[in-house]
Amino acid sequence: xxxxxxxxxxxxxxxxxxxxxxxxxxxxxxxxxxxxxxxxxxxxxxxxxxxxxxxxxxxxxxxxxxxxxxxxxxxxxxxxxxxxxxxxxxxxxxxxxxxxxxxxxxxxxxxxxxxxxxxxxxxxxxxxxxxxxxxxxxxxxxxxxxxxxxxxxxxxxxxxxxxxxxxxxxxxxxxxxxxxxxxxxxxxxxxxxxxxxxxxxxxxxxxxxxxxxxxxxxxxxxxxxxxxxxxxxxxxxxxxxxxxxxxxxxxxxxxxxxxxxxxxxxxxxxxxxxxxxxxxxxxxxxxxxxxxxxxxxxxxxxxxxxxxxxxxxxxxxxxxxxxxxxxxxxxxxxxxxxxxxxxxxxxxxxxxxxxxxxxxxxxxxxxxxxxxxxxxxxxxxxxxxxxxxxxxxxxxxxxxxxxxxxxxxxxxxxxxxxxxxxxxxxxxxxxxxxxxxxxxxxxxxxxxxxxxxxxxxxxxxxxxxxxxxxxxxxxxxxxxxxxxxxxxxxxxxxxxxxxxxxxxxxxxxxxxxxxxxxxxxxxxxxxxxxxxxxxxxxxxxxxxxxxxxxxxxxxxxxxxxxxxxxxxxxxxxxxxxxxxxxxxxxxxxxxxxxxxxxxxxxxxxxxxxxxxxxxxxxxxxxxxxxxxxxxxxxxxxxxxxxxxxxxxxxxxxxxxxxxxxxxxxxxxxxxxxxxxx
Ligand SMILES: [Zn+2]
Ligand SMILES: [Zn+2]
Numbered sequence: 001x002x003x004x005x006x007x008x009x010x011x012x013x014x015x016x017x018x019x020x021x022x023x024x025x026x027x028x029x030x031x032x033x034x035x036x037x038x039x040x041x042x043x044x045x046x047x048x049x050x051x052x053x054x055x056x057x058x059x060x061x062x063x064x065x066x067x068x069x070x071x072x073x074x075x076x077x078x079x080x081x082x083x084x085x086x087x088x089x090x091x092x093x094x095x096x097x098x099x100x101x102x103x104x105x106x107x108x109x110x111x112x113x114x115x116x117x118x119x120x121x122x123x124x125x126x127x128x129x130x131x132x133x134x135x136x137x138x139x140x141x142x143x144x145x146x147x148x149x150x151x152x153x154x155x156x157x158x159x160x161x162x163x164x165x166x167x168x169x170x171x172x173x174x175x176x177x178x179x180x181x182x183x184x185x186x187x188x189x190x191x192x193x194x195x196x197x198x199x200x201x202x203x204x205x206x207x208x209x210x211x212x213x214x215x216x217x218x219x220x221x222x223x224x225x226x227x228x229x230x231x232x233x234x235x236x237x238x239x240x241x242x243x244x245x246x247x248x249x250x251x252x253x254x255x256x257x258x259x260x261x262x263x264x265x266x267x268x269x270x271x272x273x274x275x276x277x278x279x280x281x282x283x284x285x286x287x288x289x290x291x292x293x294x295x296x297x298x299x300x301x302x303x304x305x306x307x308x309x310x311x312x313x314x315x316x317x318x319x320x321x322x323x324x325x326x327x328x329x330x331x332x333x334x335x336x337x338x339x340x341x342x343x344x345x346x347x348x349x350x351x352x353x354x355x356x357x358x359x360x361x362x363x364x365x366x367x368x369x370x371x372x373x374x375x376x377x378x379x380x381x382x383x384x385x386x387x388x389x390x391x392x393x394x395x396x397x398x399x400x401x402x403x404x405x406x407x408x409x410x411x412x413x414x415x416x417x418x419x420x421x422x423x424x425x426x427x428x429x430x431x432x433x434x435x436x437x438x439x440x441x442x443x444x445x446x447x448x449x450x451x452x453x454x455x456x457x458x459x460x461x462x463x464x465x466x467x468x469x470x471x472x473x474x475x476x477x478x479x480x481x482x483x484x485x486x487x488x489x490x491x492x493x494x495x496x497x498x499x500x501x502x503x504x505x506x507x508x509x510x511x512x513x514x515x516x517x518x519x520x521x522x523x524x525x526x527x528x529x530x531x532x533x534x535x536x537x538x539x540x541x542x543x544x545x546x547x548x549x550x551x552x553x554x555x556x557x558x559x560x561x562x563x564x565x566x567x568x569x570x571x572x573x574x575x576x577x578x579x580x581x582x583x584x585x586x587x588x589x590x591x592x593x594x595x596x597x598x599x600x601x602x603x604x605x606x607x608x609x610x611x612x613x614x615x616x617x618x619x620x621x622x623x624x625x626x627x628x629x630x631x632x633x634x635x636x637x638x639x640x641x642x643x644x645x646x647x648x649x650x651x652x653x654x655x656x657x658x659x660x661x662x663x664x665x666x667x668x669x670x671x672x673x674x675x676x677x
Contacts, residue, residue, distance in 0.1 A: 001112065001232040003225060003243040007062050007329065009111050010087045010223070014060035017103060019089055022061040024330070026281055027083075028290055035290050036066040040088030041220040047092050048161065048201065048218055057094035062087050062225065064277060064330075068293055071300065072398075075267030078190070078230070078237035082297060083274035085225035093216030100198050100219045101133045104168055108195065112232060118171045120185045120192070121145070124152040124164030130200070134166070145185060154199045161201045161214060168196040170231050193231050196223040239266045243325075247272060250321045255308045264304035271301035272315055275344060276322040280336040285347045298344065299392060302351050313348035316341040346474040358391030359399075366403050375404065379411035386416070451526030453491040456504065456666065457625070457651075460549040465490045466510070469541045470529070478540045479515065479532070487515065487530045487539070493549050494530055496522040501561055501665040506549040513537025554666060559675070562623060562655065562668045563613075568639065569659035570612040574605060620672030621656030628652060630662065638662050 011021050025043035027036050037043065040063040046052035063086050074080045109116050121139055123130045125146040134144050155162030169185040170193045177183050177191035185192045201218040203211040229241040239248055247269045259265055278294050285295040298315070305314055319341040323333045365381055377400055385391040397407050449467050469476045470486040479485045487508055494517060497503040503520035508530060515532035523529045627649045634640065638652050640662040653663045655671055668674065
C-alpha cells in the first residue's frame with residue numbers, strides 16, 4: 001500500500017466516524033514553548049487546554065512534524081527522521097478509551113490488512129481498564145505487556161494534564177529480532193515496530209505530584225506514516241518506502257561510487273525533504289532560532305554529500321524531486337520550489353567555502369594533537385574555528401570524535417557566551433540582519449560586482465545604476481512593494497559604517513520604484529551593500545537609479561564626527577599625547593566618547609577640555625581633507641585611531657592646525673558649524 005493511500009484511508013476512516021479533518025498546520029506555530037510542531041496534537045494544544053473552542057469534539061489530521069533533538073541519529077537507523085508525517089485522531093471531551101482502542105484495532109487489521117496475530121500491545125502497569133478493553137477485542141493476555149511510567153505514561157510537563165497510554169506494535173517476526181531472551185515490544189532491534197501510540201489524558205497532576213481526575217477526558221493519538229508504510233510495503237527501512245524512494249534514486253544517480261553504509265544517503269534524503277518543507281514555508285537559513293535549525297540541517301546534508309564525493313552544490317537539484325513527490329498532498333510546495341532551490345544553492349555554495357577552509361585547519365590541529373599523543377582540542381582553538389572561520393561547533397566535535405579526539409563543550413560555550421555579550425554591545429539597529437545576509441550572498445555577489453565606488457565625500461546624491469539586487473541573501477532580479485532586500489550600486493553617496501561612524505540613510509529610487517535605505521555596509525573590499533525596504537513600486541536589476549542621502553542626518557553625523565576630532569585633540573593637549581581613544585561611535589544624535597582617560601578626568605580637567613573645545617569651535621577653523629600615503633600621514637603627525645586596514649592612500653582630515661587625523665568619515669567644512677557644545 002502506497003504512503004498516499006495510507007494517509008487517505010486514515011483520514012476517511014475517521015471521517016466516517018464523525019471526525020472533522022484538519023489540514024496539516026505549519027511547522028512553525030506561534031507557540032513560545034516550541035520552535036517547531038513536534039507532534040500531531042501541537043496545533044490542538046489550545047483546545048486541550050481549554051483556551052480555545054475546538055471546531056468539533058472529534059478531529060483527525062495528518063500533521064507534518066519536525067524534531068531535531070536527536071539530529072545526530074538521523075541516518076544511523078531506518079526509522080529516525082527530522083521531518084515526518086503523523087496521523088492522529090483526537091477526542092476533546094468526547095469518546096474515550098473504548099472507542100479509541102476499538103478503532104485502532106479496526107484500522108490496523110481491516111483497513112491496513114495487518115494480521116491480528118502479529119499485533120502486540122503495551123499498556124501502563126496500573127491501567128486495568130485498558131487491559132480489559134484489549135482482551136475484549138480479542139488480544140490474548142500474553143500479548144498485552146504492562147510497562148512503567150517511562151514507557152507508558154504521558155505528560156507534557158511536571159504539572160498539568162497527563163495520563164496513561166497504550167501502544168500498538170507490529171511483530172515482523174523472529175528472523176528480524178536480536179534473539180535476546182528479553183526481546184519484546186520496545187526492544188530496539190528491527191523485529192518490533194511501534195505503529196501507534198494512544199494517549200488517554202485523564203488526570204491532572206498538581207505541584208505535589210498528586211493526580212486528580214480531569215472533568216473532561218481527551219484522546220490524543222499518533223501514528224508514524226513512514227514506519228507504517230515500511231511495514232505495509234515489506235521493507236525494513238523507511239527510506240526504502242515509496243515516501244523516500246524517488247529521492248533516494250535521484251541521489252544514487254548523482255553518486256558515482258557505492259557508499260559504504262546507508263548513513264549518508266539516508267541523512268541526505270531526510271534532510272532534503274525537511275529543507276524543502278521548511279524553506280517552502282518561508283523559514284530561511286540564519287544564525288538564530290528556527291533559521292539556525294535550517295542551517296544546521298542543510299550543513300549536515302552538505303557534509304554527507306562531500307563524503308559521498310559530491311564536491312559541488314547538489315541538494316538544490318533535489319528540490320523538484322521532493323516537490324513532485326509531495327505536492328499533491330502539500331500543494332504550497334509547488335509555488336515555492338524555485339525560490340527554495342535558489343536559496344538552498346546559495347547556502348550550499350557558501351557553506352562549501354567555509355567547510356573546505358575549516359577542514360584544512362581542523363585536520364592540521366588533529367594531526368598535531370595525534371603527534372603529541374593528546375586527546376583534547378584546546379577550547380580556544382575550537383572557538384577560533386567557529387568564530388573566525390565560521391566552522392560549526394557540532395561539526396568540529398563530530399569530526400574530532402571520529403579521530404578519537406575530544407572537545408570541551410562547556411569551556412568552549414563559555415567563550416561563545418562571552419563573545420555573544422560583546423556582540424550584543426556592538427549591536428546596532430539593522431546590522432545583525434546585514435551580517436547574515438552577507439554570509440549568504442558572498443560568492444555570487446562577487447561574481448556580479450567587481451566594486452562599487454563611494455562618491456559620498458563629494459556629493460549627497462548620485463545618478464547611478466542598480467548592479468545587483470539581493471533578496472533573503474541571494475541574487476534576485478527585482479524587489480517589489482513591502483519587500484526587504486539589499487542593493488549594490490555602481491557608485492554610491494551612502495557612507496558605509498566604518499571608522500566609528502554610523503552608516504548613512506536615505507532613499508534609492510528609479511522611474512518605477514522607491515526604496516528606503518536602512519543600513520549600509522562594506523561587505524567585501526570595494527563592494528558596498530545597501531539594506532533597503534521597498535516603499536513603493538518595483539526596482540529591477542540593471543535600471544538607472546537615483547541615490548539620495550538623508551541630508552539632515554548626514555549633517556548631524558558630520559557635526560558629531562568633526563566634534564570628536566576636536567575633542568580628541570583637546571584631550572591630547574591637556575592630558576598629554578598618551579591619550580588614546582579606545583573607540584568612539586559617531587551617530588546623528590549623540591557623541592559617545594569612550595576615551596581611556598576620560599573617566600579619570602578631574603572636574604577641573606573636564607572644564608579645561610570643554611573651554612578649549614568651545615574656543616576652537618568659535619574660531620570657525622576650516623576643515624581640510626588631503627589624500628596621502630599612511631607613512632607620510634604619520635610622518636606629518638596625523639593620528640590614526642582605528643586599527644583598520646588602510647591600503648594605498650588614506651584621507652587625512654585637518655581642522656585648522658589644531659587637529660590632524662587619518663579618517664575616512666564625513667565631516668563639516670568649518671568647525672563653527674558644530675555649534676557650541
Ligand atoms: Zn530485540
Ligand atoms: Zn574620524
